[in-house]
Amino acid sequence: MIFTGQCRCTAVTYQLDMDALPAIYACHCNSCQTWSGSAFALHALLPADALQVAGPVTQYAYALDGQRSEHQLCAVCHTRISNTTTAAPGLQVLRVGTLDSSPSLQPLAHIWVSRKQPWLTLPEGVPTWPQSPTPEAFAQALTPPAP
Template sequence: MKITGGCHCGAVSYVVATDNLPPSYACHCLDCQTTSGSAFGLHALLPEDALQITGELSDYRYEGAHPASHHRLCAHCHTRIYNTTSAAPGMLVLRAGTLHNSAAIKPIAHIWVKRRQPWLQLAEGTPSWPESPTPEAFAQALQARPV
């Protein structure tokens, strides 16, 4: 299966070098709510070399109270495509909503649920943490995803 995605205007497209949809998680922190303009950010964690991008990207860096991150966006429509973060060296955080097959994404974990919108109900049994989990706990949740 070829996994592809891109920005809103079509100027940026990408191919994910993997056979399956990547494991995705929802982050409910205030930064993700603000930058997504929604109740949470939906992210897929990938190795840095797993994304082949075509098109012009712009970038910005965020070094606030949370781990530092470097965001890449379409240079034309400013759709956020992915970011890297000091919290996950060697990995990139793909915006799962930019996948062409995003309807098939099902979050396998939720982080920063202490900031979750009160009207949002999480699926029972899905791993969740009030803030960021330990790297070990998060890796375990990502590896336990259903096939």
């Protein structure tokens, strides 16, 4: 199945060729709030080679709390498309709001809820963590049950 997306100005487009869209999670950390200009950011973890991007991109990198993050942005409108981080080797973090199908998607988990905006109420039964979960707990929460 092909999933497509683009930046705000459409100069950068991308596609994912995957059996299904990976599970989506919401991050409520201060960095995601600042970057998104909102209460949280929606992400999906992809295999590092799953995203094929076309168009003018630029890179932005920084280190925080001992982790290095490298971001891929549209060189025209500066929409963040994805990033890699040393916290998740071999994976790429897709900015879910850039997917063409983003209005129909819901997060399966919430991280960094210790920084969540106090007016935001999260749905009952959705896994949450005050900060970043262990990789094992996160993988379990983002893995759909077997049919």
